Amino acid sequence: PIPKALATASMLAYVGASKYADGLPLYRLESILSRAGIDMPRSTLANWMITCGQLIQPIINLMQDHLFDYGLIQMDETTVQVLKEPNKAVSSKSYMWVRRGGPPDRRVILFDYHASRAGSVPIALLADYKGYLQTDGYDGYRAVAMDPLIIHVGCWAHARRKFDEAVKRLGKSKKGKTGKAGKALALIRKLYRIEKSLRESEADALTRYETRKARAGPILTELKAWMEKVSLTVAPKSALGKAAGYLASQWPRLVRYLDDGRLEIDNNRVENAIRPFVVGRKGWLFSDSVRGVKSSANLYSLIETAKANDLEPFAYLRHLF
Secondary structure, three states: OOOOOOOOHHHHHHHHHHHHHOOOOHHHHHHHHHHOOOOOOHHHHHHHHHHHHHHOHHHHHHHHHHHHHHOEEEEEEEEEOEEEOOOOOOOOOEEEEEEEEOOOOOOEEEEEEEOOOOOHHHHHHOOOOOEEEEOOOOHHHHHHHOOOOEEEEOOHHHHHHHHHHHHHHHOOOOOOOOHHHHHHHHHHHHHHHHHHHHHHOOOOHHHHHHHHHHHHHHHHHHHHHHHHHHOOOOOOOOHHHHHHHHHHHHHHHHHHHHHOOOOOOOOHHHHHHHHHHHHHHHHHOOEEEHHHHHHHHHHHHHHHHHHHOOOOHHHHHHHHO
16 A cells, blocks of 8 residues: 555554554554564654555545535534644644534544634635534634534533533522422423433434424423523522533524434434543543654544444455455
């Protein structure tokens, strides 16, 4: 695959799967190969991976086309440190952005490196896209959501988390009651119980849509009435006030999951897609260069998409290379 290099397709697949699927830093892989009698410097391994990440760019481009065609994308971001980054201090943070979508039987997960977390990044990543975009409440998505071709969907997991934090701060009464925050949390849990039953029954999109309208709709009406009442009686800066304020500000986006049975109630699936990157980051800590982190983004995209489609990463990479 790499002209004039010693690496076979199997060797490249082994190194790629070890680092990006198993979270093994290259210095550890160098040691493992050394014990097997193979003298292979980590610098060589790193250069192989950078080249592989560049070679698969045409596949990544096709994956993005496939992602956009379905009209439903979940998006999130996490930090990454790049040592040799132009005009930035070594200790500064850069970001790995993740998009997830595609039909249930052909999922696509794409990683993209960018130096910032600014709202201009999702605008660039979603250029020419039209459809649903599901995110958390980060303000950086506000600009792209203003595009009339994009319908912004909120994340109930973040709303639930804030009420859960409020319950923990306020504590329970002597009778074991959790107060006003507990009331909101109980209603949100009812929404999640509906989603659990739909998953367990493997309901199709139409059934999900009809069930949500019939069962989740009344719960949301009750929760909205509770929110409007409580917002007038609690301090905005209190734990409950912040939770209720977040719920109110996100409400139009939070209820949109009722509009299409393909939508999820939260953004958890894309957050789960980020997790392998976060686990790997704990081992290799940083990327040395912009070329390296961009290639890593492509390789993570390929491997996580392969896993999402029940393909074994090493076998898939070997086949592709």
